[in-house]
Amino acid sequence: MRDVFTMGARPIALLNALRFGDPSHPKTKRLVAGVVSGIGGYGNCVGVPTVAGETNFHHGYDGNILVNAMCVGLADADKIFYSAAPAAGLPVVYFGSKTGRDGIHGATMASQEFDDASDEKRPTVQVGDPFAEKLLIEATLELMASGAVAAIQDMGAAGLTSSSVEMAGKGGVGVELDLDKVPQREEGMSAYEMMLSESQERMLAILKPGREADGERIFAKWGLDAATIGWTTDTGHLVLKHRGETVCDVPLAPLFDDAPLYDRPWVAPALQPRLDPADVPAPTDWEAAILKLMSAPDMASKRWLWEQYDRHVMADTLEDSATGADAGIVRVHGSHKALAMTSDVTPRYVQADPYEGGKQAVAEAWRNLTAVGAEPIAITDNLNFGNPERPEIMGQIVRAIEGMAEACRALDFPVVSGNVSLYNETNGSAIPPTPTVGAVGLIADYAQRADFSSMKSGDALILIGDTVGELGASMYLRECVGREDGAPPPVDLAVERRNGNFVRNLIQSGQVCVAHDLSDGGLIAALAEMTLAAKVGAQLLVSEELPAHAWLFGEDQARYLVTTPAADAVLAAAEASGVPARIVGEAGGDVLARPGLFSLPLARLRTAHEGWMPGFMGD
Secondary structure (H helix, E strand, O other): OHHHHOOOOEEEEEEEEEEEOOOOOOOHHHHHHHHHHHHHHHHHHHOOOEEEEEEEEOHHHOOOOEEEEEEEEEOOOOOOOOOOOOOOOOEEEEEEOOEOOOOOOHHHHOOOOEOOOHHHHHHHOOOOOHHHHHHHHHHHHHHHHOOOEEEEEEOOOOHHHHHHHHHHHHHOOEEEEEHHHOOEOOOOOOHHHHHHOOOOOEEEEEEOOOOHHHHHHHHHHOOOEEEEEEEEEOOOEEEEEEOOEEEEEEEOHHHHOOOOOOOOOOOOOOOOOOOOHHHOOOOOOHHHHHHHHHOOOOOOOOHHHHOOOOOOOOOOEEEOOOOOOOOEEEEOOOOOOEEEEEEEOOHHHHHHOHHHHHHHHHHHHHHHHHOOOOEEEEEEEEEEOOOOOOHHHHHHHHHHHHHHHHHHHHOOOOEEEEEEEOOOEEOOEEOOOEEEEEEEEEEOOOOOOOEOOOOOOOOEEEEEOOOOOOOOOOHHHHHHHOOOOOOOOOOOHHHHHHHHHHHHHHHHOOOOOEEEEOOOOHHHHHHHHHHHHHOOOEEEOOOOOOOHHHHHHOOOOOOEEEEEOOHHHHHHHHHHHOOOEEEEEEEOOOEEEEOOOEEEEHHHHHHHHHHHHHHHHOO
């Protein structure tokens, strides 16, 4: 959140992407409980809704779970604040919480592999206070509105060191700090500890000449600690004074401009062959296979988790994790506009083929926004990988980024921010490559949006996009067959764009208000989620051109399932646009069925789908 409001934007929504180890690992349950409690406790108290996210479990994260957080904010385009110090001779003001010893070497810890002694790193973890964060949000936005701010930056990794060096470096000036004036909550802190502390809820601002009194008044109003701790200079140096002595005087250029640029050796990842659906066994018991798929840890309902998050504080949330939509939607207060947001990546695809997996992460985020009727605007990425000093890991990084870049160009979907997390290894074992994509889209009129919970009895089910039955690296293969092999489904970006634009136009024109993209688990998983959300069953057809399991479980890309009472109009529009579309069933009843193959009561499906997570957590 500080990254967002330090630019003058008010936070309006939070998302998170969580990757935990195998459920059987002795630490997984405790880690799930702690992470969810931390996210809920902070977001709920600070008053910003958590509206979307994703949660996966895999043994590859056993020793190194991932907690990726995303914040979306609103700012006036002509009132955006930057961190570059504009001139010498300006006061440097610290405000927020006091500095303590928590988080020292947090940034260093993040660039180290873990081992059996990693619990000893606990003191490097920062301690947050959501109530202080709320005060900091309001004080920062009020300070900005007063016109007193010349530059501002939050204190993140490496704390006061990074914020002061980056602000001065970006502005081409120097900075001198008197560390005796830094508000401290512990006695006897050294200059080293103060400069590297990552205590939370702290900001560094450079004020315009003579505006210190405005800052003092605002900080006092919100009960925040604050002090003028230094000045910008024309020396190009970082100068630190402590207890009457100059303890540091170094040029900024080596710290800011001359950071090393690594060109690490890499090897192309070994790729797996495409699986022929005929070589993948079909279920012997279809109902058991569907129940197993929909109750698998990755596919099961995460109700236990998101019910602990306040999803409606601020009263602008239109769609969230509970409502049955492919993206969270938050309206722009006082207007008919809304922002849609999602977080996506399929690590097993990236593991099997980093290039195609990187493309797919961007394409799925684009698809999730499209499926609610939003125009995709931009992405932020969180690149989570193992040790880049290993050529095979560097190969994953290179190829995944190349795939993501191609998708962004083809879909006009720019990367506007991001984060890199490397060295995610424990005892030499790397996490699955996980380049998480957070994405935001705009809905011009939120009355014209789609979800997948509004299906009505009698609606025709229409599948948009071609199916050839891609089962490589699929959820069916992993959960029902017990294999993790094969090439992931290829991503044709021109087809993604064509099919997605068609579906978005259906939604925006009011022809369709029920849409769901097809991803993990393929057609049967998407339809199962729709029937459970709508509390309406469905009768499904099976393609005669493909084996039934390839048709139902295949994870071919660029596909959507839409429902409508006016199928002829949608099919005619698809034909006119050159988009593959076919009726694959009809909504109605209280079972999910394919006559002659399976007939699954929704009550039984719901018990399996919603029962795994509470059962695992013991609730």
